[in-house]
Amino acid sequence: MELKTDMSEVARQYREDGFVLAKSLFSEEEVSTIRDHFMALRISGSFPGDMAGIDAQSDDPLVKYPRMIHMHRWDSMAMDWLISDRIQVWLRSCLESEPLAVQSMLYFKPAGARGQALHQDQHFIRVDPGEAIAAWMALDVVDEQNGCLQVVRGSHKLPVLCAEKADTTKSFTDVGIHVPEHLKPEPVKMSPGDVLFFHGHMIHGSFPNTTTNRFRRSLIGHYVSSDAVKVADYYHPVLAMDGSEVTLDDSPGGGPCGTWVDVDGRPVVQVV
Ligand SMILES: O=C(O)CCC(=O)C(=O)O
Numbered sequence: 001m002e003l004k005t006d007m008s009e010v011a012r013q014y015r016e017d018g019f020v021l022a023k024s025l026f027s028e029e030e031v032s033t034i035r036d037h038f039m040a041l042r043i044s045g046s047f048p049g050d051m052a053g054i055d056a057q058s059d060d061p062l063v064k065y066p067r068m069i070h071m072h073r074w075d076s077m078a079m080d081w082l083i084s085d086r087i088q089v090w091l092r093s094c095l096e097s098e099p100l101a102v103q104s105m106l107y108f109k110p111a112g113a114r115g116q117a118l119h120q121d122q123h124f125i126r127v128d129p130g131e132a133i134a135a136w137m138a139l140d141v142v143d144e145q146n147g148c149l150q151v152v153r154g155s156h157k158l159p160v161l162c163a164e165k166a167d168t169t170k171s172f173t174d175v176g177i178h179v180p181e182h183l184k185p186e187p188v189k190m191s192p193g194d195v196l197f198f199h200g201h202m203i204h205g206s207f208p209n210t211t212t213n214r215f216r217r218s219l220i221g222h223y224v225s226s227d228a229v230k231v232a233d234y235y236h237p238v239l240a241m242d243g244s245e246v247t248l249d250d251s252p253g254g255g256p257c258g259t260w261v262d263v264d265g266r267p268v269v270q271v272v
Pocket of ligand 1: 107115116121134136149204205206218220
């Protein structure tokens with residue numbers, strides 16, 4: 001008997017925790033086609049945006065397998081996935097409105113690769129008004145050993161926090177945010193074809209891939225809600241879910257951000 005997902009429960013969980021997991025949204029066969037396609041592309045040469053955030057002087061496995069960015073602008077498989085019906089259904093339930101697509105990415109994260117410091121996507125996307133959301137699909141079994149996604153449950157209720165210098169021995173990006181002791185990141189173990197949907201304010205990132213022989217590949221889409229008027233320049237052109245372009249204004253970077261302050265012995269965020 002086919003078990004139907006209760007989409008009102010999906011919406012409730014997303015609002016409560018800032019993320020929700022869609023198990024087996026794509027089949028093993030679909031995932032293996034996507035994985036083979038992007039591995040072949042990666043091995044074939046370089047693409048715009050390849051080395052973003054990576055120190056090319058280091059002997060880093062990510063220099064050999066840098067992430068791909070905005071592939072949907074030149075690759076139909078990426079576009080098909082980004083605006084696929086199954087992704088749309090979950091996005092609509094989480095956002096409770098129509099989504100607009102702003103980015104695709106593919107992380108290869110080979111054995112030994114650094115992770116990405118904890119951050120909030122809204123720091124980069126700057127959607128205004130409205131909210132950002134990510135769809136993060138595992139292309140391998142992902143666990144703590146190969147550097148699965150780490151999420152801070154409930155942190156989507158925080159404002160955008162001020163970026164600080166990240167530890168670049170563990171992160172390929174050099175900015176991250178400080179997370180106080182009481183907000184522990186938790187690992188999200190996933191199987192190929194599972195998709196994690198998470199809020200643009202939710203603190204997330206990943207730790208290094210400490211295995212010697214396993215990739216941690218993931219296909220990622222970023223979206224904003226259709227009440228958006230502005231997004232950061234980098235995310236244009238913005239697409240409706242039928243692939244047509246939607247005109248939004250540029251959102252300036254460097255808006256207000258929050259820092260942790262101590263109030264009566266409790267850490268709280270103060271926006272400056
Ligand atoms: O996959 C990762 O390690 C981080 C991905 C991420 O930060 C994102 O998709 O926004």
